[in-house]
Amino acid sequence: MEITLFHDRMKSITNEKLELLLKFMETEKLDLIMITDSEQSRDLNFQYICGHPTDGILFITAGGETTLIPWDTALAKTEADVDRILDHTQYEYSTIKTSRDYFENILKKPNASIGVSRGMLYGEIIRFETMFPELKFTKEPSKISRLFEELRATKSNHEMDLLMEATKIAEDTLQDIIHFAKNATTESEQDLSFLVQTKMAKRGAEDLAFPSLVANTNRSHTLHCHPYATESQFALPGLALIDFGAKYKGYNSDITQSFTFGDINQEQQRMRDITQKAYDAAVETMEIGIPLWKINKASMDVLTEAGFSMPYALGHGLGLSEHDAPFISKKPTDDFQKKYWKEVLLEEGHVFTIEPGTYKEDFGGLRIENDFMVRNGKIIQLTHTGIYPIE
Amino acid sequence: MEITLFHDRMKSITNEKLELLLKFMETEKLDLIMITDSEQSRDLNFQYICGHPTDGILFITAGGETTLIPWDTALAKTEADVDRILDHTQYEYSTIKTSRDYFENILKKPNASIGVSRGMLYGEIIRFETMFPELKFTKEPSKISRLFEELRATKSNHEMDLLMEATKIAEDTLQDIIHFAKNATTESEQDLSFLVQTKMAKRGAEDLAFPSLVANTNRSHTLHCHPYATESQFALPGLALIDFGAKYKGYNSDITQSFTFGDINQEQQRMRDITQKAYDAAVETMEIGIPLWKINKASMDVLTEAGFSMPYALGHGLGLSEHDAPFISKKPTDDFQKKYWKEVLLEEGHVFTIEPGTYKEDFGGLRIENDFMVRNGKIIQLTHTGIYPIE
Known part of the structure; x- marks a missing residue:
């Protein structure tokens, strides 16, 4: 050959x-x-x-x-x-x-x-x-x-280097986002969107991985808010989030930081706790060699038991696409997908997100999304977002 | 029914x-x-x-x-x-x-x-x-x-109203771009890109129609520069351009402003003159009822005669997509496309770009792109870009 x-x-x-x-x-x-x-x-x-x-x-x-x-x-x-x-x-x-x-x-x-x-x-x-x-x-x-x-x-060493840089740019920008949220009064979703874009560009991003999704409590229950960011006030009492990532030499990161603003009600508190629990369940389940659907299941079981459903996979790979292989999803349920489905085990070179969330009309939505990499036989957590409470 | x-x-x-x-x-x-x-x-x-x-x-x-x-x-x-x-x-x-x-x-x-x-x-x-x-x-x-x-x-009145607003936002932002170019020293392509984005957002754009293409003289000969904007200096001596548009309630504008910086050489002067001539030829040809391919041909003949080729259509419609119907392009040359092709005549409700350009490695590129609308029986030029000389 x-x-x-x-x-x-x-x-x-x-x-x-x-x-x-x-x-x-x-x-x-x-x-x-x-x-x-x-x-x-x-x-x-x-x-x-x-x-x-x-x-x-x-x-x-x-x-x-x-x-x-x-x-x-x-x-x-x-x-x-x-x-x-x-x-x-x-x-x-x-x-x-x-x-x-x-x-x-x-x-x-x-x-x-x-x-x-x-x-x-x-x-x-x-x-x-x-x-x-x-x-x-x-x-x-x-x-x-x-x-x-x-x-x-599975990414090559060269690809993993680029992905580490793309995730670092997003991770470093978290401090700007939290600073913004802590001091926010009438500032809009769009103001936060621009802040993130300019800060990531200064840190070397060639572009956004995708348009940042910035949602205040009125919009955070939708999965991909539309439009991406509006002129509405971001820091309204309730649940808010920003989902964003950096593109670095073609390679993409993708993370979500959530916030609670002010006193949240009982159901919103429950959503916060369930989201954290679903996230922790996935992280605790992760080990090299485990089938990816089992990581998905660990989170989904927590959500389902609490009465929440999530119409997307728990996580996806990162690479040239912000939704790359591998996919941390359940086993397929229809015959066509079953035909082409193969069990994938967590292995060296996988770079991916974990992103459980809870969404409920009239209450808002929360998501914790971080990026992980399997390199040199270790699972490395590359980013560190969460649900940040602001009084 | x-x-x-x-x-x-x-x-x-x-x-x-x-x-x-x-x-x-x-x-x-x-x-x-x-x-x-x-x-x-x-x-x-x-x-x-x-x-x-x-x-x-x-x-x-x-x-x-x-x-x-x-x-x-x-x-x-x-x-x-x-x-x-x-x-x-x-x-x-x-x-x-x-x-x-x-x-x-x-x-x-x-x-x-x-x-x-x-x-x-x-x-x-x-x-x-x-x-x-x-x-x-x-x-x-x-x-x-x-x-x-x-x-x-053909757009409804409601759609035309939205497109008029989308083009107005882009048109109004031209003054900021020209001010930037006149005063630019070491400012980068990215600086101009951000300026345009923030100014259009303040004017009511919900988003960019597409990522702004900002190219200094080293990159302007490519049709869609990659990456969209870099940290390189914008105002380098030679030919530069910015191709951008606003999205307003889902509807998009799309225009290109070109610049010559400093003394340009003879071939670059020729490119400037040919681009203007090709643009003028299209505008002069436009009249309600004319087949769109004839408008394309008017520009293309000027370019071809001068030894330039343009691997894209002279213009395209604007709407929910920034590349909408109708298409101001030549008659198809292959049998498959011929089968589904129909002659389209310029008519009420058409909203479209005219965008001839000249591109040449080692010399750069120039493009004039404006937006037009046929409404109430008149062809209206909605935007007014050109090739702006900066000493």
Whole structure:
């Protein structure tokens, strides 16, 4: 098996993982993997493989040769680490015509078997199937997606270094948030949002990991408040939270700090205690080698017993995406997901969140979300948020 | 044809357009349209139809009855304008199980013909086809997408009012940008990015339309600079630009202001003149009733003749998406796109950008991008950017 050696540009995939990818292609009898990334559907596997941040089509042959059709060729010249760039402006700006040249004159396998992920757009797969009826596109995109999930779930040392920096920027910004909350009077959710953004930029973040969710007690019961931050007063009596993270060289952190303002009522006190208990249960359950669904279950049991439900997984991986593999979630309940589900054990290289919460209309919501990393045989807690009481 | 009357909540689609949608379903013999919106693939048609901003599955029957499976039920209760909400937490958090209840006990059409758009994920359509083999999902998602494009291309008065506010916020912020550029010494791209964000928030923007692209002369030749803004000095001698917009109640503006700093060389002067000429050519060509591809051609001819190529369309609509219908682009060159292409004439309700640019490695890039609206029979220029020279 011939492997194309990579150049010295920044890229996330290691040669070791590339070998796993090529081995998978061999087992599945795939001649090609095709990854598309566009404004309408972002596929981080694209950046993971070739380093190019955004917008284009990437081909990887069974021999490991990579070809990129970027939307912005100038950007690709500085960012992409591939063997070949095809410039679609030379093909009447048509990605179909560019791809045709690739299939017919470079790949030269008229009936090639092609793997695509579940993140490809339905309209795109139909367009390619219609224009290249001789090519065989996989009918099981979930298989390809699961492979990428597996590859990306364990981070390389280089990736872990970047994630440590991304989490440190968020962790250091906690002091600014708590200072803001302690002194807040009429300041708005938006004021806190800007404060966090500017402080993280000063600490080296290239961007937010995602728009910070800042919710006062009137909005904190929604899972992802909308809009992200308003001009309403943040420090209203009750339950409030800010969910935020830093992006550092493409890698993301994600944490939530909660607050209680003033005297909270009995149900709100119960929510505070249950959230803390659900969080502690997860942390106490964590050990290397444990199935991830068991960590999820530890928290969920606490919540369920107290009458709360949480329509999201307890935690998720961190990486190029702020919602990366692995997923700390329950075993799937429907047959389709069961088919592609595999038990994942906590292992070296996992970087992830734990984020239980309680949400109740008319009472508000609370969440404790911290970031963890398994490195050198140890589970390291990278951030230290909680529920902060302010009289 | 029975039409479900809408409640008084904010929603973009009008009853008149809903009738067109139902008429289309009748012609295409569709029992149901299904729209999915998730983190991995945003489909603004979702919000357009039901007002719920994000994350869920929406069903619209041929009779106009709407059912929503939201990820966040609490958010749906305040935002969604639908006839029915199904809470997936009551179905073991499985959207498949929730959908099964909908198909079997509410829709009750075992062999229903279902329209989905090209923005659905390939993995999702495979999942639904596998789990519900008796249902017939369309093999022509582009037809459904084209219909939504047509509906969304012309804005209602309510939508135009929101877009006027979104463009006004951006337009008013130009004075801050020019003041910054005139006085800039060592200030960074990031400093300008923050300035624009805070000024637009103070003027009522709920968010940025998209992360502002701020590029000094070393980066302005790329189409979408990456990262969006860096700590590098903005006012370096040469060509620089900022591409930004405001989001106001869900609706987006999008403009670009360019700068020349110091003495620019002959080629850079030529780029400035060509960009202006290409922009003027488009504006002079615009008139109600003209095919949009002709406006694109007017600019492109100027650029091509001068040896420049532009791998994007001259302009795009503005709306719930910052890249909305209609598209001011050339006639398609590949057979697949030709199949679904229709000539669109400039008409009442169109709100769009015109944004020609010139880009050249080692010289930089320039773009003039302004927003226009056709209202009450007149083409109105809503914003007034250009290429600003700073000695």
